[in-house]
Every structure is written in C-alpha cells, then in structure tokens.
Amino acid sequence: MQEFLEFTLGGIGVGMVYAAVALSLVLIWRGTRVLNYSQGGMAMFTTYVAWLVIRGTGNYWLGFAAALAAGLVLGAVLERAVIRPTMGRSPLNAVIVTIGLLILLEGLAGIIYGGQYRSFPPAFSLHGLRAGGVSLGISPNDLFIAGAVLAAALILALVFRYTSVGLRLRATAFSPGVARLLGIRIGRVLTLGWALAGLFGALAGVLVTPSTFLYPNSMDSIFVLGFTAAVIGGLESPVGAVVGGLLLGVVLSYAGGYLGNDLVLVYGLVVLALVLMVKPSGLFGSARTRRV
C-alpha cells in the first residue's frame, strides 16, 4: 500500500514534466500543424542557458528566468527564420527541418559545452517527504515541479479563454483562412505560438534536468515521453496534454516500480503504440476529419 502511494505520487510528479513537453508540442501543432521534433533539443539548449547563469551568478531563480526567456526567444526566432519558409509546402519539409534543427542544436551544445554529464541544481530539496513516518515518495522539489507546470498551464488556459491574444491564437489554430480575412496577422500569431511552446519546453527542461543530468542528448527520452503524452491527449487539446502527461507519468511509475526501472522508455513506447492502435485521435482529440 505504501509502495502504491509512493508510485502514484512520484508518477504525478514526473507526469507534470511530460505534460509541459506535451503542452509545447500541442501549442505548435494547433497553430502550424507541425510536429516539432526539435522541442527536446530546444529545451536542452535553454537549460544550458540556465546552467550558465546559475554558475555565473549563483542564483537559481535568475537561471530559471533566463531559461524561460531564452525559450520564448528561441521559439520565436526559429519559427520566423526556419519554419516559416516551409509553410505552404509539403508537410514533410517541416518534419525534416525540425529533425535537422534537433541535430543542429545537439551538435552546437556539444561544441560549446562539451559532451560530459553536468549536474543541474533543483529549486528545492530532493529529499523525500514523510507524513507520520510514512514515506510519500515525493520531495519538495516534486511539489514545486507540479505546482510550476500547473500554474503555467492555468495561466495559459486563462489567456486562451479570456484575452484577445488568446482569441487570436484560437481562431488562427481553428480557421487560419477566416482569421486572415478578418485582418488578423496570422504570421505574428504563429510566431507567438512558437514562442509560448519554447517557454513550456524550457520550463520542462529546467524542471526535469536535476534528475537526469545535463548533456546534449539529455532531453531525448523526455521528448519521446512528452510526445506520447500529447498523443494520448489528442495533440489538439491543451487539457488533453496535461491529462495525458499525468496518465503516462502514473502508468510508467507503476510499470517502473513493479516491473523494474530499466525499461521505462520501452514501456512508454508500448503505451504510444497502444494508443495509436486503439484510439489514434487520443482522449481529447476531435473526431472531425481534417480539412483538405
């Protein structure tokens, strides 16, 4: 019973990181119909920015803020410079470009920072919390991770729902043609979508790296699991991304806990394959067939 509690709470903690990666993928997919394979690479890169700032200033929160800012800028710049030229062409072009970006970012990180594993500090203690002598399987840092992602997701939801910027983002995602005819500069809206995605990716990177070490490939497996979470949620829905992340986190935590930790990534791929076979539109995806 105590194991079960530990696995569940631990799974929720990791699941929030998957949720953040999934949110970043969903933001881009909704706006540009591009699956951004470089999302993990971008998050790795912005985590190096945080690492530099923390090493230079000794202040964790400055590094945290620098990573988020770098994520915003990196997302916007990449959309404008690299993704925009692929729009209106075969979808495969964008796929190849984002895979190329991933290789480029990981190569650059290797050249600039070297390939060695570096430790990255957590915001709060990693020691497990206990309640009345019972280990809960989560640390204060896990609580921070969950709180940070939830807060970011909540702010995003409020912006989407109640602001004119959110209305622009939604209209552009649902009906870009209609949005343009109404005078909405959808190019700017798409840049903003990528910037927000960069922000969520950066958040995931800073939050997860204390438990993975920092190296040029450090976000690869997190990206795959975040992608799985996004697919579970339906790729279209921000709510689906969060739910998918939590579900995947808990399922993998049970699988890792009861079956052994070595194969967690494989279990993740099994979940991905199952979802694609049984319900490819995901839990929150629209059943509507795509417009041609």
Added chain:
Amino acid sequence: MSDLASLAIEDVVAGYGGGPVLRGVSIAARPGTITAVLGANGAGKTTLLRTISGLVRPRAGRILVDGADLARRHPEDVARAGVAHVPEGQGVVTELTVEENLRLGALSRRGAAVRSTALADAYRRFPLLADRKRRSAGALSGGERQILVIARALMAAPRVLLLDEPSLGLAPRMVAQVMDLVRTLRDEAGLTVLLVEQNARSALAIADRGIVLNLGKVVAADDAAALAADVALRRHYLGF
C-alpha cells in the same frame, strides 16, 4: 467612372496555376451601391472575390479601393484597408462561441472601447445573436450562421463588403431576410457591396448594377433592372 468608384477592378487576370480563371475583368462600383455578380458555375465569380481580398494573387491588373491599389497585397492587409470578404459556406468558426466569432471581427481595430461599441451595435442590430451569444457557433442553423458571418464582417467597419453566395442552402424565407439585410446595409451604412449570387432573380431585385461573368470575362454590365428585363441574356446566362 473609375474616379467615382469606391471599388474599381481593372483588367484583372488571375487563376490557380494553369490557365487563368479571370481573363481581363473590369468592374467599377460606386460608393453605397450593390453590384450583383452573376454567371454560371465556373464563370469565375468566387475567384473574383478571392482575388479582390488577396487570397488569390492577380497576374495582371489593378484593384482600387477608394483609389488605393490593393492588388497583390496579403488578405489581412486588404481586410485592414476596409474590405470585408464573407466567403461561401463555412465562414463560421464552429469551435468558438457566437460572441467570440463576433469579437474576432473587430480584432484588427485599435482600442478596447471601439471594439466593445462594435459588439453592442451588432447585438442591437441582430437581437437573434444577442440571445445566442454564449452558444457554440457550431450549434446555429444555416440562416443564423449567415447572419453571424455578415455581422462579424461588419465588426471591422468595412467600406466594401464582398458577399459570396449568401443565400446558398437557405430556406426561401431566410433568403429574403438576408437580401433585406444587404439592402439595409447599403441604405443605412452606405456600404459598397459586391454580391455574388447563383440566385440571379433575388440578387437583381436588390442590386443597383449587375455584371454577368462567363468563362472569366464580363459579357454584360448594366443597371440591374435592365439586366433583369433582358430576356435573351436571362435565358442564355442566368437561367430564369
């Protein structure tokens, strides 16, 4: 003629790759008038509207709105220059509510006060939409959707309104309502309207001028009443 025109299209050639759909089309519409654009399927009516609003790039010709050439500008810039294009059929964003659809129409305008005034005006003019503002736009009937997309186009305070088949798929009573609305917009708001219609009879009934397109060329342009009275033309091109 063209310096009096609010909308002037001069020798426009346009298409989608391959041969041109519009093969040298010229139209002039005076401010505060309705021009019916008639013709069979494939005559180029929809392409004409798409070219004016920037969705299709013309290969040649000028598109003047109040004297400014908008040819080869992006759709969002054409919209901001005061041209509202209500496309045929699926213009409603079904994932959004009625109110969100309306607010979308005013997003290109500056100032929160301007936008909320526009929204209040829309609800005053279309009480039907006020009653349904929290509903999903996808839950509206065909006629209600047509009202919504026209109301949304008006949110931007355009000077030129391009309407593509507003009567398509509507019940006869609804068609009459929409046509009445178009006439009211001309009379009260002074809008210059380009009205593409399959339903030539009801379009000519409210229009000031009419033009008939055939295979991408203007084959007739005259006062609406004269076109409606031309039996040979009606039989040959308009089918009534």
